[in-house]
Amino acid sequence: MGTVTGNAIRKATDGIADFLRLESAGGLLLVAAAVLALICSNSPLRQAYDDLLKIPVEVRFGSFAVAKPLLLWINDGFMAIFFLLVGLEVKREVIEGELSTPAQVVLPVVAGLGGMVVPAIIYLVFNHGHDATLNGWAIPTATDIAFALGILSLLGDRVPVSLKIFLTAVAIADDLGAIVIIALFYTAELSLPMLFLAAVAIAVLIALNMQNVTRIAPYVIVGVILWVFVLKSGVHATLAGVAVAFAVPLKSRDTEGHPPLHQLEHGLHPWAAFGILPIFAFANAGVSFAGVTVTALAEPLPLGIALGLFVGKLVGVCGASAALIRLGLARLPEGTQWSQLIGVSALCGVGFTMSLFIGSLAFESPEYFTPLRLGVIVGSTLSGVTGYLLLRFASDHPIRSPSHGAN
Secondary structure: OOHHHHHHHHHHHHHHHHHHHHHHHHHHHHHHHHHHHHHHHHHOHHHHHHHOOOOOOOEEEEEEEEEHHHHHHHHHHHHHHHHHHHHHHHHHHHHHOOOOOHHHHHHHHHHHHHHHHHHHHHHHHHHOOOOOOOOHOHHHOOOOHHHHHHHHHOOOOHOOOOHHHHHHHHHHHHHHHHHHEEEEEEEEOHHHHHHHHHHHHHHHHHHHOOOOOOHHHHHHHHOOOOOOHHHHHHHOOHHHHHHHHHHHHOOOOOOOOOHHHHHHHHHHHHHHHHHHHHHHHHHOOOOOOOOOOOOOOOHHHHHHHHHHHHHHHHHHHHHHHHHHHHHOOOOOOOOOHHHHHHHHHHHHHOOHHHHHHHHHHOOHHHHHHHHHHHHHHHHHHHHHHHHHHHHHHHHHOOOOOOOOOOO
8 A cells, every 4th residue: 555655656746847847948948939039029130020920821621711820820829729738737736736625725826816916906006097008907917837937947956846836836826817817808709609619519528528538639629629619709719728628537447547638738748848838939029129218118008017027926926825824724835934935926927928928818909019028028037037036045045944834
């Protein structure tokens, strides 16, 4: 019995380690992709960069066609695959992972909620009276887990694994909140016939699950059809990925033990970390600084985003965590200290790809692209640098972590 338990623990630990390694390496690649986009946008390559993203791409079956510029294929298509991975991770964590019990779920979920509410409030305060920009309130609520873990990886073993798991759990709770926000607040005019067809496709996915279909191919085929219907319905197409994820079975009748959800998650993770997110970053991080002055950052839109990420995330995540711990409803992650919790809370302000994605939903007019990206880049950079320095300083001056928040 002890051997079985030991094997299960080792398997879970190895899975977490693999996840953290992929996310950390992917985060560093994200940095490179973002820097490359900035170089292209502020060099003679600017026109070629813009023309590349405007290349028309069309998929046609008779009179039925999906035609979009390359940028929108990346934002609507590639990100649907990314949200499929997000949905798989959320489902796994809720059923058998870090969010599977009340004791495990309370701290990261409440911290994630605080890290969404406070940044949104800060953004709304700075954009009060500017009706044109109020729709961007959700931009600073996001956390880019790949980027944040990439920064953590630079600190090596100075940061305990429990803190990395806490950051991952907060980001997963954050992603779940983003899914709800996109569904409720960033939906265009609805097409009832397409919504009906999307509902039929979801019903087929549920039927596959209930019939214990464990092959991945049927879910992928129905998922692609669902994506087309959702895209045409007016609901953002990334939600199709989430619907497919929730339908993929976690358990398997395979006696060798290869759950479909784990297979798909492990298969998609490298593609997302090393392909989808870097491509998205390259396509969306290009900001031309021509004519941009320091005063441009003082405009309500970029200032609300930057302060929402930098100040709001730190105050929201750390404040909510501290309140729970001081009330005795949760504990600090094992082996950590308060200064490290503050540092990780700052890293939650690295919104980058997720903030840019929500920004692309909030503002379709090109006039907002530069201030939007400026605010995200400045807020994410300040959060990343501050979080790194706080964690580095805390790691050089270890303090014994209290076993309970009330101490």
